[in-house]
Amino acid sequence: MLSNKPAHHRIWTRLDLAWLIFLGLLAAYWLRLDFSHQNQLAQAQVQAQLRASQAAHALSMQVRSQLLGINFILEHLIEHWQDHDEAVFRKLVGLAQQGIFKGSLDVIIVTDAEGKVLFNSHTQSDQPVSELSVAKRDYFQQLAQRNEPSFLISRPVRNVLTNQWTVQFSHNMLIDGQFAGIILASVPAEHLAEAFRQVYPAHEDVVLLVLNDGQYLARTHALEESLDKKVPAEREFLHRPDLQSGHYNAVAPIDGVERIYAWHRIPDFPAVISLGLGREKVLSSVQLAIKASKTQNLLATILLLLAALWITRLVVIKAKQNRALLQTQERLATLLIRVPSGVLLEDENNRIVMVNSTLLSLLNLDAEPSSLIGLHHSQLLTMLGQEQAAWLPMARNNLKQRQLREVKDSAGRTFEIDWVPIRRNFRSLGHAWFIQDISERKKKEQELVTLATTDALTGLHNRRSFLDILQQQLKISTPHCPGALLLLDIDHFKRVNDTYGHPAGDLVIHNIAQGIRDSLRQDDITGRLGGEEFAVLLPKATLQHAQQLAERIREHVAATPTITQTETIYVTISIGVALLYGQDENSVQSQADQALYQAKNAGRNRVCCVEYAADEVEQA
Incomplete structure (x- = not known):
């Protein structure tokens, strides 16, 4: 029995040693598991920051588009205010209310150079404007000091009548380079917040719109509590004006919610959009997965301990x-079935690892996905038609960057071909092809471009599109082919609206636009600058050619009435002509405008051009 003690002791020693090794390995395993969980949380947070950054950038582009629209509306209203036609001006205010402001416009006011209010959209046309001055307001004083067209966004103020917070958008008015007053549009901050709230309605998420100094303009939640405050001073975008975007994690002092924030400056405007995603909500799925993982590993550990x-x-x-x-x-496999793109996964030797049915359909290949696994890429190419084979050239393993391109097939469809390398630790593990039919998306993109550059009533270029083309033509005009700009205005158009009604007036504008098109050459460009004002760009035309073409347009319009169901309406137009060469955008418009006014003052229904020196006329 004593002789058995050493053996028994050796067994327990070995058991003890085995348990020590086992427990050591088990402890190391749990440490590694905890590290993996922490890494999952970190990766999830990085992905959340990336999603927030992408969304913040998209929001900043949308806000920029809205601000550009408001700026354009204010500039357009300034032009018509300076035409001294209050009826047209009020109509345009109404259109702006129903258009870009979507019925949320609080008020539009116009002041003179001393700050006295000359127009208030709350006051009817037959009522006197109340004695009111905004000369002491910050936005007025800032705009009064600027000698160039300027657009300003002011901090929110509370309307004493409606008791709601409003954001002020203002623009200075200049006459011959001199300050002549401002135009101001007041929009409820709730309108701005609601637009963001429709995209991010959850209370855990928040969208902030602030000025560069941190002053809140809008907030999707706790709006009332935030509008008279600024964001905390430690926010990166306040003290790093050189950065255009960034991200941070913070607990919001207003509602106490911890969020993952991404911010982006709005191009061309002194404002910042910041998107905060609720950290608890963003990480909840990962945390649940970690909890489930810990539960599973604890059960496994108990089993290991028992065994x-x-x-x-x-x-x-x-x-x-x-x-x-x-x-x-x-x-x-489920992902490959559900993904809308065609997917081809190949290893580092260009052999097919996985393929889905969508890819085979896009490639017009009659085969089962499983039948292609293991084939070399060159074998796949022999099974395809010449057109489809050109989409999938043999991949080179030394390519390290994603390759993205678009192709069209013989049926006119557009496809996006995306080649993505798969690498780990500088070693190639293969690559993936993604093919997607984007024909419908390209069609919608083209439709959006057309809507953005076309006047809805006439089908001509709108003001912004026409002025962009004018800038390009000014750069390429030459002394021998100077090109010309025609400004056209319908004579006594207000009488047409007053006599026959606005629907008839719109029909007159549409018919005149068609008449202008019928009188132009193939390379000539025409646009509607607004209201009853049109413009024609004659590339490479001489002064004589421009005058002749202007007369042809004038005669065609005068001889072509607009026929409605009850009336035949005759109208005439006046035309001002100016040469492009040697001019910039402002000067050539000014010259053509002066010629147009000369035609108006000379009795209308005529063409007038800018007077040029003899040598300029000879060159033209």
Whole structure:
């Protein structure tokens, strides 16, 4: 029995040593698992920051588009205010209310150079404007000091009548380069907040619109509590004006919610858009997965402790690994079925690992996805038509960057071909092809471009599009082919509206636009600058040619009445002509405008041009 003690002691020593090794390995495993969980949380937070950054950039572009629209509306209203036609001006205010402001416009006012209010959209045309001055307001004093067209966004103020917070958008008015007053549009901050709230309605998420100094302009939640405050001074965009975007994590002092923020400056405007995603909501799925993972590993650990055998541990780990691999394969197979793109996955030797049915459909290949697995890429190319084979050239393993291109097939469809390398630790693991039919998207993009550059009533270029083309033509005009700008205005158009009504007036504008088109050459360009004012650009035309073409347009319009169901309406136009060469955008418009006024003052229904020196006329 004593002789058995050393053996018994050796067994327990070995058992103790085995348990120590086992427990050491088990402790190392749990440390590694905890590190993996922390890494998952970190990766999830990085992905959330990336999503927030992309969304903030998209929001900043949308806000920029809205601000450009408001700026354009104010500039347009300034032009018509200076025409001294209050009826047309009020109509344009109404159109702006129903258009870009979507019925939320609080008030539009116009002042003189001393700050006295000359127009208030709340006051009817037959009522006197109340004695009111905004000369002491910050926005007025800032705009009064600027000798160039300027657009200003002011901090929110509370309307004493409606008790609601409003944001002020103002623009200075200049006459011959001198300050002549301002025009101001007041929009409720709630309108701005509601636009963001429709995209991010959840209370955990928040969208902030602030000025560069941190002053709140809008906030999707807790709006009332924030509008008289600024964001905390430690925010990066306040003290780093050189940065255009960034991100940070913070607990909002207004509502106490911890969020993952991404911010982006709005191009061309002194404002910042900041998107905050609720951290708890963003990370909840990962945290649930971690909790489930810990639960599973705790159960496995209990089993390992009960079994106390290395072979059992190895079997359990192997089983878990196999299960995880099968789950991954099943997820990948489900993803390939559901993904809208065609997917081709190849290894580093250009052999097919996986392919989905969508790809085979896009390539017009009659085969089962499973039949292609293991084939070399060159074998796949031999199965395709010449057109489709050109879409998938043999990939080179030395390519390290994603390759994205668009192609068209013989049927006119557009496809996006995306080649993505798969690498780890500088080693190529293969690559993936993604093919997607984007024909419908390209069609919608073209439709959006057309809407953005075309006047809805006439189908001509709108003001912004026409002025962009004018700038390009000014750069390429030459002394021998100077080109010309025609400004056309319908004579006594207000009488047409007053006599026959605005629908008839719109029909007159439409018919005159068609008459202008019928009188032009193929390369000539025409646009509607607004209201009853049109413009024609004659590339490479001489002064004589421009006058002749202007007369042809004038005669055509005068001889072509607008026929409605009850009336035949005759109208005439006056035309001002100016040469492009040697001019900039402002000067050539000014010259053509002066010629137009000369035609108006000389009795209308005529063409007048700018007087040029003899040498200029000879060159033209």
